[in-house]
Amino acid sequence: MIPISWYLLLSAFLFACGVTGFLIKRNIITLFMSIELMLNGVNLSFVAFATNLGALDGHIFVFFVMVVAAAEAAVGLAIIISVYRTRETLNVDRVNLLKL
Amino acid sequence: MHLFLFLFFAAFCAGGAVNLLIQRKTINSALSLIVVMGSLALLYLLLGAEFVAVVQVIIYAGAIMVLFIFVIMLLNAGEEEQSKGSNVAKIFGIPSLFGGGIIGIWVLLQHRPEEKLLPIGALYGPADKVGMMLFTKYLLAFEVTSVLVLIAIMGAVVLARRSDS
Numbered sequence: 001m002i003p004i005s006w007y008l009l010l011s012a013f014l015f016a017c018g019v020t021g022f023l024i025k026r027n028i029i030t031l032f033m034s035i036e037l038m039l040n041g042v043n044l045s046f047v048a049f050a051t052n053l054g055a056l057d058g059h060i061f062v063f064f065v066m067v068v069a070a071a072e073a074a075v076g077l078a079i080i081i082s083v084y085r086t087r088e089t090l091n092v093d094r095v096n097l098l099k100l
Numbered sequence: 101m102h103l104f105l106f107l108f109f110a111a112f113c114a115g116g117a118v119n120l121l122i123q124r125k126t127i128n129s130a131l132s133l134i135v136v137m138g139s140l141a142l143l144y145l146l147l148g149a150e151f152v153a154v155v156q157v158i159i160y161a162g163a164i165m166v167l168f169i170f171v172i173m174l175l176n177a178g179e180e181e182q183s184k185g186s187n188v189a190k191i192f193g194i195p196s197l198f199g200g201g202i203i204g205i206w207v208l209l210q211h212r213p214e215e216k217l218l219p220i221g222a223l224y225g226p227a228d229k230v231g232m233m234l235f236t237k238y239l240l241a242f243e244v245t246s247v248l249v250l251i252a253i254m255g256a257v258v259l260a261r262r263s264d265s
Contacts, residue, residue, distance in 0.1 A: 002106050005212070007147070010110050014136070017117035029126050029177055033133050033168065037117060040140055040160070043152075051147045059230050060238050062152050066159050067245050071252035073164045077171045078259035084175050085262075090126075 007048035014041030028083070028090050032076050039069050105146060112139040126177040130168050137161045151227040 018038030022031055043062045050058025083095055116135035123129045137160045144153035234242055 002103060002146075006106070006110070007143070010113060010143075013114055014117050017114075017121060021121050024121070027126050027177065029168065029172055029175075030120075030129050033120065033129055036133065036160075036164065037120065037136065040137065043156075044140060044143065047144055047147050047149045047152055050149065056230055056233050059149055059152050060234055060241075062149075063155060063230075063234070064241060064245060066155060067249060070159055070164055071248055073167055074252050074256040075259065077167055078256040080171060081175065081260050090175060090177050 004048050004052045008045055011041045011045040011048065014038070014044065017041075026091050026093060028080055028092050028095070029077075031092065032073065032080070036069060036073070039065055102146065106143070109139040109142045109146070112136075113143065124179055126172050127169065130165060130172060133168075134161055134165050137165065151230045154227075 015038050018034045018036075018041060021034030021037065025031055025034060043065055046058040046062050046065070050056060080090070084090060087095055089095070113136050116132040116139065119132040120129045120136070123132065137156060141153045141156040141161070144156060
């Protein structure tokens, strides 16, 4: 028997790690991975609350979050490849124009 | 036993998340993210969410991370360049981060309601129930999601295409 707050603490920790990585990292691919980490943290709290409340709606929400994450990764990585072709760098500090 | 399993996989999860932050090479960060996702799938199983655990392994660890690693190897992303951090951020940021964290935890502990203990191993979220709910209560959202995926496919194809043709 494990209290729900432990799961929520782990979820908050994952989310905080994602935010920190998003702020301190300079590689654009690592930034994307930090976003995935944040989404995973939120998913964990969804599932923990679903188990706590005895309702399955949380699982459905996690499913939708995963689909959106997959779509975001596909489009985002395509954008990264397109930026890399013109800029020849993955450092976000050097990608400072909206123009490709 | 359950407590041990939870602590084991939670430690893996937290360690992977921290490792993602401290690694300098992108491929190492990606591999530690896979560790995080795998241990999260096992935590979902402990919470009784079979469907979510399997989908986590298939979609996140299987599809999304393969895409990430594929792009990392395609673009030959090596060591990360370090940019100059500002001193203000170091002087004020780190203490305020700790201070804010401690205040937040203290406030949360003050207002803690009576909490239920989660029974572990009582699998109550099997795939058939989740599927029934997905196709009845959340049918509209499901269909909209399919349109989103279609748009994402087209967007990825258009964006990654060479424009000099």
